[in-house]
Amino acid sequence: MSVDNAHRPVLGIDLGTTFSCIARWDGKGPSVYPLAGGKRTLPSVVYYDEKNKDYLVGDIAVKWGLINPENAVFGVKRMMDNKNEQIKLGDQTFSPVDISQKILEKLMTDVRNKFPEGVFKPEGVVVTVPYYFKAHQCRNTEEAAQNANINVLGILQEPIAAALAYMMQLEHDNQLANRSETFLVFDLGGGTFDITVFELTITDDLIRFEVLSTGGDDRLGGLDFDNVIKDHIVKEQNLGDDFVIPDNLGEDDNKKKTTEVKKAVQSLLEAGKIAKEELSAMDTAFIAIPHVFPGKNVDMELSLDKMNELLDPYVKKIRDIIDATIARSGKRADEVSIVIKVGGSSQLKVMHQLLSDFFGESKVYGDVNPCECVAQGASIYAAIQDGRLEIGKEIEIQTRTSHALGVEVEDGIFHEIIPANSEAPCDGWEIFGTDGDNVTELEIDVYQGSSAFVKDNSKVGTVHVSGLLQRPAGELDIKVTFKVSDQQIVSVIVEEEESGIKKVEKMQVA
Ligand SMILES: Nc1ncnc2c1ncn2[C@@H]1O[C@H](COP(=O)(O)OP(=O)(O)OP(=O)(O)O)[C@@H](O)[C@H]1O
Ligand SMILES: [Mg+2]
Known part of the structure; x- marks a missing residue:
């Protein structure tokens, strides 16, 4: 069966803090769409034109933002943590999800306008998010895409997208030979610094990516x-x-x-x-x-x-993060065979120097485009999801939990059940008692994050349990088990044997 990759494509979108980019799977590899005006990336900036009740997105929004800064919003991705944040642009207020929707709509419209009316019907889109994004930030991103009338095939983490772009480049260069190597994705964008250490294993029938460790700073770029x-x-x-x-x-x-x-x-x-x-x-x-x-x-x-000299404090911070992330991966710097530079800021000379000093000049890979590879990788993932990638090998992506997972125990205390950086799939359990006499119902709130207090972590969901036998406080043994799948879905299983209760609920954690 032939697929029409031009008119019914699968797409990948890198919804960046400062720039966004859109690519399609063209049958052989990823291909970035030039946008209206000819550029291949779009400033993630939205301007609300009060007079014409119109939204401007991209370079034109940047320009108008210089004239009327009150009507422009920059860096909305940093606000995706709080869906209820009110962004005031002139006389209107918007949520971060609304603003992200406008950026996604603009990308889709620019591409659609290249085709005669009605001919362009994408089958689905993969949108990328940073590795550290928590479940609700991913959900907010997905909601923005759905509101933009996008059929979301998946939400993919940016370093994994970059890793897939690297894989396709190897395929293109006939370098997908059987081997095992450690490589690193160094992503320094507009808003975020992210590093991810991968182990890549290629056999006759399998390409396997394993995330060994991740690190970064979500406020550095x-x-x-x-x-x-x-x-x-x-x-x-x-x-x-x-x-x-x-x-x-x-x-x-x-x-x-x-x-x-x-x-x-x-x-x-x-x-x-x-x-x-x-x-x-x-x-x-x-x-x-x-x-x-x-x-x-x-x-x-x-x-x-x-x-x-001005950037030196940042460079030092970045060097420390690289050090710590490599240490957590269980590898030494000299075992890293390739460093993939991603993100506009990775083009700074001082960053190239830092990576060359750390890993050796020859390890710094130059064959993927730092500004486009995340969108490219997202379109590759879309092709995998849609069964369009014919590479003769199965692709397996082994991820790790980016945050600890746990439940709320007394008075806002976070009790960890699965530590951060656990290889998925994984599981963990804990036995809890009721804290009052004759309690028959419980709300178990599931959180992810690194703080000892739930208020500083983010809520993933709640499991409601009823029908517990009436017993004095602490007498029932309530077993809470978390099972995280390799798709980063956590199944929360709550069991109480004496009352004959077993409740299972699934929640997406990334
Ligand atoms: N040649 C260059 N030298 C230095 N910095 C650059 C260069 N080109 C772009 N940048 C910077 O890169 C940043 C944008 O990078 P990129 O598009 O990768 O970020 P992003 O994907 O929007 O951000 P994030 O990944 O944090 O969400 C901007 O701050 C821009 O000024
Ligand atoms: Mg980026």
């Missing part, structure tokens, strides 16, 4: 680098006082000054970002911003050395 460069410009150009909003201003003047400051911040961040990107190809960048504040211009040089 290009946006932070832009920020320190912005602060440097402010210092160098003596702009500090211009940011002060005096207490004695009337309402109108206060509003005017607040907007002026917001605009200046956006312009400085944007100029800092451009300089930073230029410095991955050059040794000096010129920064010029006319009228950053009334009557004030920015006009200065930023050298690569100076930028590297």
Whole structure:
């Protein structure tokens, strides 16, 4: 049976903090769609145009955001933790899910517009999320996709997508020979730093990826680098006082000054970002911003050395995280045979240097595109899910739990049942007693996270149990078992023998 990969494709979307990208499976490999305007990535920025009641997404939203910062939202992925967050754009409020929906819609519309009306009917889409995303963040992402009328084939973790892009590149280069190797995905994007150590095993009939360890920082990326460069410009150009909003201003003047400051911040961040990107190809960048504040211009040089000095605290942090993650994988740095650079910020010279120093220059892989490989990998996964990938070998992905899983015990205390970084499938159990006399019903709240207190962790779901025999406190033995499947679904089994109760509930944890 032939599949029409052009008109009825399966797609992969990298919904990034700063940039998003969309690819399709073309029958032989992944292929990234150029978007309206010709670029292959879309700034994940949404602008609400109050006058025309219209939403602008991408480069145009960035531009309008410089003029009216109150109507633009940047980095919504960092807000996906809280679905109820109110994002105010002009006179309207939106949730992070609404904003993500707009970005997804824009990607789909740009692609759909390449075809005559009605011809483009994708069969399904895989959307990527960071490895550390908890169940509810994945669900929020899925909801945004569903609201954008997308048939979601799966939610895939970004490093696994990058690993699949690497696999297809090996296939393309006829390098899928039988072997075992340790490789590492180093993803430094706009908002997040992630590293994942994989063991890849290729036999005659199987390609197996095993996640050995993961590490990272969900608040470390290009946006932070832009920020320190912005602060440097402010210092160098003596702009500090211009940011002060005096207490004695009337309402109108206060509003005017607040907007002026917001605009200046956006312009400085944007100029800092451009300089930073230029410095991955050059040794000096010129920064010029006319009228950053009334009557004030920015006009200065930023050298690569100076930028590297500004970024040094981040580089040290990244080096420590690499060290710790390698240690957890049970491997040594010299056992890592390939390092795959992912994410726009991995192109910084200082990052290339760091990886070369750590692993050796020849280990840093240059054959996957750092800005596109996550979307590519998502489309490969979509092809696997839809039975379109013909590679002659089965593909197996062995993951680990990214967070500890447990239940709430007395007064908000988190009791861990499955530790973080456990190889899935895995299971664990614990016996609990009732804390009051004659309790016949229980709500067992399941959480994931690393804190000892449930309030700092995130709720995965609740199992309601009724029909317990009336007994004094602590007398019943309530056994709670967690079984995590390799698809990261946890089955929560609650048993009480004397009352003859066994309840099973399934929850998705990633
Ligand atoms: N040549 C370059 N040199 C340095 N930084 C760059 C370069 N190109 C892009 N960047 C930076 O990379 C970041 C965007 O990277 P990317 O598109 O991988 O992030 P993302 O996928 O949106 O973020 P995340 O993966 O954290 O969700 C931006 O901060 C951008 O300034
Ligand atoms: Mg990314």
